[in-house]
Amino acid sequence: MKRVFCLTTLLLSVLLLVSCNSGSRENASEDVDVISKATENRFSELEIRDYKGTKLDPSAGLRDNSIKGIQTVDINSYILKVSGLVKSTVSLSYDDVLSLAAYEKLITLHCVEGWDATVLWKGAMLKDIIDLAGADEKADTVIFHCIDGYTTSIPLQDIIDKKMILAYSSNRITLPPSLGYPFIVVAEDKLGYKWARWVIEIELSDNSKYKGYWESRGYDNEADVPDSEKK
Numbered sequence: 001m002k003r004v005f006c007l008t009t010l011l012l013s014v015l016l017l018v019s020c021n022s023g024s025r026e027n028a029s030e031d032v033d034v035i036s037k038a039t040e041n042r043f044s045e046l047e048i049r050d051y052k053g054t055k056l057d058p059s060a061g062l063r064d065n066s067i068k069g070i071q072t073v074d075i076n077s078y079i080l081k082v083s084g085l086v087k088s089t090v091s092l093s094y095d096d097v098l099s100l101a102a103y104e105k106l107i108t109l110h111c112v113e114g115w116d117a118t119v120l121w122k123g124a125m126l127k128d129i130i131d132l133a134g135a136d137e138k139a140d141t142v143i144f145h146c147i148d149g150y151t152t153s154i155p156l157q158d159i160i161d162k163k164m165i166l167a168y169s170s171n172r173i174t175l176p177p178s179l180g181y182p183f184i185v186v187a188e189d190k191l192g193y194k195w196a197r198w199v200i201e202i203e204l205s206d207n208s209k210y211k212g213y214w215e216s217r218g219y220d221n222e223a224d225v226p227d228s229e230k231k
Contacts, residue, residue, distance in 0.1 A: 044176070048172050057116075057117035057119060059170040059173065066148060071146075071197075072177060073147060073177075080096075080183070082130060082204075083202070084143070086204050087136065098124075098168060100124040101128060104121065106120050106121075107119065110225045111192040113192075119171055120172065121165060124166050125164070126165060136204065139156055139205060140206055141204075142154050142203070143202075144202060145203060146199055152196050153210045153212055153215075162189065164186055166184070166199065180195075183198070191225060193213075193215075
């Protein structure tokens with residue numbers, strides 16, 4: 001009876017381990033087949049799965065953790081506004097953003113929930129978008145507003161130094177709705193809640209202490225990925 005109990009406990013532990021690791025890279029050789037099949041099912045047909053020797057994760061996330069569910073955007077009427085402390089407010093269509101110089105960056109998204117995903121992102125540099133409006137010298141913070149009411153902020157200097165992009169493509173396919181179509185902020189070296197999705201407004205501000213949706217609920221406003229977790 002004791003032996004049966006121990007075997008049952010061991011089996012449950014293995015199942016829990018597989019579940020907790022299902023959102024990250026498959027490092028445990030004994031679990032590779034199980035996890036890779038689940039991962040395989042989340043890739044779209046045209047999505048690339050390898051980039052310069054690095055295995056990519058699917059664009060489709062494990063689950064939706066947005067505040068109001070996956071949003072649907074009518075691209076024909078979509079407008080991205082650049083506002084706040086700028087020389088002139090700018091309104092951009094989807095095609096306007098796509099017409100800007102494009103950059104590809106291999107960046108890992110680290111979620112505060114404990115999983116990560118490495119994806120090849122393509123988009124316009126945020127600095128290029130902001131420059132269209134002309135940032136006021138007092139501006140030191142960029143606040144991102146999303147179609148579902150979500151907001152978050154990133155220091156302007158971080159955006160410039162990291163050459164952050166506003167992505168419209170993931171793994172060389174059009175950004176899926178679950179990732180924030182038409183645009184997601186690729187907030188390199190910041191935790192996932194700084195990666196604003198379904199962005200509709202980029203606001204320049206001098207409020208360096210601005211707290212967005214999760215930050216106002218106790219999440220760290222800096223949201224830097226620990227060095228130990230960076231790949």
